[in-house]
Amino acid sequence: MNLRPMKPTDNWKSRMAYFLTVLVTISLGLCSRVFATNLPPIISSHAGDALWAVMMYFGIRMLFVRASLFASSTISLMICFSVEFSQLYQAEWIVNIRDTMFGALILGKGFLAVDLLRYTTGIALACMVDWLLRMGGSTEKKSRR
Structure with a gap:
């Protein structure tokens, strides 16, 4: 286990890596919606929502690079669940927002368990991917010493 404090450049590099991961995840999520008819049904029906949550996770990691993986996962899950449960609220003003493309992408349309x-x-x-990549990076750094 590596207990050395992170340098400011480590934070910047981590934030940039997470930011790029967020952009890639957004692209994959949009592609999963646009090309849904070309994908196997199991992927087309589940990928968009799973990738939205992945984007949320890496966004939280980008904002809080020093947070534990558990804390980042918990915060991400709480946000995702909150947005999903908010879809039970059907006031006209928020339905109008959800009827826009960005509103639908961010807030969803209707609650689905x-x-x-x-x-x-x-x-x-x-x-898991984050943990594996971090472990690989720490092993690589140790072997260079």
Whole structure:
């Protein structure tokens, strides 16, 4: 376990890596919606929501690079669940926002319980990938010393 304090440049590099990951995830999520008819049904029906949660996870990691993976996962899951449960609220003003392209992408359209599972799966996978990449980076740094 590496207990050395992060240098300011480490924070910047981590933030940039997470930012680029967010951009890639957004691109993949949009592609999963645009090209849904060309994808296998299991992917086209679940990928968009899972990738939205992945984007949320990496966005939280970008903002809070020093937070633990557990804290980042928990915060991301809480945000995703909050947005999903907010879809039960159907006031006219928020429905009008959800009827726009960006409103639908950010806030969704209607509550689906299965989305909670999609978010959980997406965040769990993102956290595992994050952990594996961090472990690989720390092993690589140790071997250079």
